[in-house]
Amino acid sequence: MTDGGGPVTRCALCGRPASGPCARCRRSVCADCCELTSGGAATFALCLTCARGGSSLRRPWLHLTLWLLAITAGVVAVGLGLAALR
Numbered sequence: 374m375t376d377g378g379g380p381v382t383r384c385a386l387c388g389r390p391a392s393g394p395c396a397r398c399r400r401s402v403c404a405d406c407c408e409l410t411s412g413g414a415a416t417f418a419l420c421l422t423c424a425r426g427g428s429s430l431r432r433p434w435l436h437l438t439l440w441l442l443a444i445t446a447g448v449v450a451v452g453l454g455l456a457a458l459r
């Protein structure tokens with residue numbers, strides 16, 4: 374249960390010490406789990422998940438939308454409850 378000692382950032386894919394964050398999903402990945410992608414003038418390091426799929430950027434948005442829907446539903450439920458009390 375003891376950590377290897379020290380605040381070492383681990384790779385999100387294999388658990389080894391990470392070398393840097395993914396340019397798209399910002400997860401820390403090691404050198405073996407990232408691919409260098411040249412986009413225009415700059416070179417980005419993408420984790421293997423983003424390099425293969427490339428669509429994981431939309432999942433957080435879906436998550437956020439579901440969150441907002443849940444909050445809105447809660448507000449509407451409270452509003453209906455208040456209206457029913459009148």
Ligand SMILES: [Zn+2]
Nearest residue numbers: 384387403406
């Ligand atoms: Zn790795």
Ligand SMILES: [Zn+2]
Nearest residue numbers: 395398420423
């Ligand atoms: Zn990524």
